Amino acid sequence: MSARRSLLLALVFGAPFGVIAACSTPATDGRFVETVPDRATFEPVAKMLVDRCGTLDCHGTTFRNLRLYGSEGLRFEKDASPNLLPGYATTQAEIEQDYQSVVGLEPEIMSQVVSQRGAAPERLTLIRKGRGQEDHKGGSLMAVGDDRDTCLVSWLAGKTDTAACVRAAPLQNP
Amino acid sequence: MKRAALLVASASMALGALACDPVHSNEVDALGGEASGVGTGPTHRPGQPCLLCHDGKIGDPPQFNVAGTVFVTPYVIAPENGAGGAIVKMTDATGASHAATTNDVGNFYVTPNEWTPAYPITVEVDYGGVTTTMKSHIGRDGSCAGCHFNPAGPSSPGPVAVGWGDGGVP
Numbered sequence: 001m002s003a004r005r006s007l008l009l010a011l012v013f014g015a016p017f018g019v020i021a022a023c024s025t026p027a028t029d030g031r032f033v034e035t036v037p038d039r040a041t042f043e044p045v046a047k048m049l050v051d052r053c054g055t056l057d058c059h060g061t062t063f064r065n066l067r068l069y070g071s072e073g074l075r076f077e078k079d080a081s082p083n084l085l086p087g088y089a090t091t092q093a094e095i096e097q098d099y100q101s102v103v104g105l106e107p108e109i110m111s112q113v114v115s116q117r118g119a120a121p122e123r124l125t126l127i128r129k130g131r132g133q134e135d136h137k138g139g140s141l142m143a144v145g146d147d148r149d150t151c152l153v154s155w156l157a158g159k160t161d162t163a164a165c166v167r168a169a170p171l172q173n174p
Numbered sequence: 175m176k177r178a179a180l181l182v183a184s185a186s187m188a189l190g191a192l193a194c195d196p197v198h199s200n201e202v203d204a205l206g207g208e209a210s211g212v213g214t215g216p217t218h219r220p221g222q223p224c225l226l227c228h229d230g231k232i233g234d235p236p237q238f239n240v241a242g243t244v245f246v247t248p249y250v251i252a253p254e255n256g257a258g259g260a261i262v263k264m265t266d267a268t269g270a271s272h273a274a275t276t277n278d279v280g281n282f283y284v285t286p287n288e289w290t291p292a293y294p295i296t297v298e299v300d301y302g303g304v305t306t307t308m309k310s311h312i313g314r315d316g317s318c319a320g321c322h323f324n325p326a327g328p329s330s331p332g333p334v335a336v337g338w339g340d341g342g343v344p
Contacts, residue, residue, distance in 0.1 A: 055294070056329065057315030072310040073321075075328035085331045088309070138314060139293070 035111040036103045037156050044165035045155045046070070046095045049102070051169035052148060053130075058138050066126065067101050069094035102126065110156075118157025127152065201226055209253075220279045221251035221333055223317035228283070239290055240264060241283035242318025244276050244299055248335040249324060256280025257336050260301035266291035284316075291316075301336040 050070030054060040060073020069076040070090035076097050103110055109123050121127045125134065131149065132140025142148035151165035205222055212218050214235065220243040230237030244257040256279035264284075265271040272289035274282040297308040315321065318334050326332030 053313075055310055055313035056321035058313035061329070073329075078328055085326055 032107060034103065034107040035114045037110070037114050038158060038160065039099055041155060041160035041162070042099045043095055044162045044169075045151055045160060046098045047090060048148060048151050048165045048169040049098060050090055050094075052141055053138065054098075066105060067097075069097045113156050114158070118153055121153050121156050124156075198226075212253075216277050216281055216283070217253070217279045220253050220256055220281055221245070221319055221323075223319040223323075224281075224283060225315070225317040225320070230286075237286055238283045238316065239286055239288075240274075240295070240316040240318075241281070242322070242334060243280040244282070244301065245280055245333050245335045245337075246301075247337050249326060249332050250335075251324060251333050253279040257299075257301050260299050260336060263298050263300065264289075264291060264295050265297075266293065266295045268292050299334070299336055304336065306336050 047070075050060075050068055050072050053066070054068035054070050054072040054074070056073040058064075058073070059066050059068040060070070061067070062074065068074070071088060075085065076094045077091065105126055106124055113119065113121055113123055122131070122133060127149075128134040129136040129138075130140075130142050130152065131144065142152070147164040147168040150161050151168050154161035154164065205219065205226070208214065208218055222243075224238055224241035228235050228238040228241060242262075243251075244260045244262065245251065245255045246257045247255050256276065258276055258278045258280060260276040260280070260282075261273050262276065262282050263271060263273045270289075270291070272284060272291070274284050274288075276282045293314045294311040296311045299306050299308075321330060322332060322334045323330050324332060
């Protein structure tokens with residue numbers, strides 16, 4: 001069979017399946033209940049994320065899926081009082097928003113990772129991009145096993161290494 | 175012959191794509207024209223995001239790696255409010271540092287030949303014997319005005335100014 005004929009057959013018989021797949025929608029009553037990582041121990045993780053990733057020119061902006069509010073950039077409270085401008089302390093409301101932002105990125109995969117006590121965290125885009133294993137405009141910001149990585153991965157595993165998070169933030173250039 | 179034609183066509187398409195970036199064009203258009211009596215050069219457009227045009231793309235003005243304007247009084251973008259003679263000290267993630275001095279309108283710029291920082295970078299400004307330190311760091315945007323613009327609010331600390339009086343520039 002010639003290549004041209006094969007292609008034609010594939011188009012003729014494959015196209016209907018493609019159309020069906022493209023036009024199908026999720027069930028309207030479908031619900032996914034996410035298994036989320038611990039909220040109570042998220043604060044030091046949030047502070048690390050805000051410090052490392054949350055500047056106004058990176059994830060401290062409404063233009064990214066991972067939107068981080070906090071001292072380094074975008075502020076949640078719509079109030080221009082001087083102590084709520086970028087540069088001043090992260091608020092509890094912002095930590096809550098950051099938590100929602102992180103757990104909402106890939107809920108199904110997050111559930112798998114959390115259910116398996118943090119196993120293979122690189123299934124999450126958050127981890128792959130942070131480690132520079134996937135194209136990331138901000139480059140590689142953490143390496144497997146360093147303080148930033150340990151902070152994030154330990155939280156996903158349900159045993160947040162607060163000391164690692166504290167060491168990882170604030171940014172201290174040499 | 176055929177290959178040459180293909181090369182020319184590819185190059186034309188690439189140039190066309192560069193020239194037809196509507197997002198970039200809209201951002202540049204939004205900056206408006208040059209101020210009356212000020213031509214292009216080191217003192218033009220204080221307070222604007224320099225790297226929007228000075229990005230090294232074909233046909234654009236010279237590339238800058240870091241550039242911006244330091245003002246004296248917060249929230250006032252005007253050439254006469256420029257902090258001339260301020261020294262902007264930048265330190266990158268490797269510990270390498272570079273200093274640039276602002277001109278009469280407060281503008282400064284760093285070209286790739288002078289310094290190419292590894293982000294993130296931290297910044298402090300010396301002006302009139304007082305050092306003010308930027309409270310956060312710069313993640314990747316070399317234009318100060320990419321983040322520092324008016325009005326100050328949840329997504330901007332306002333233009334860079336040395337007159338905050340609290341020891342720090344947001």
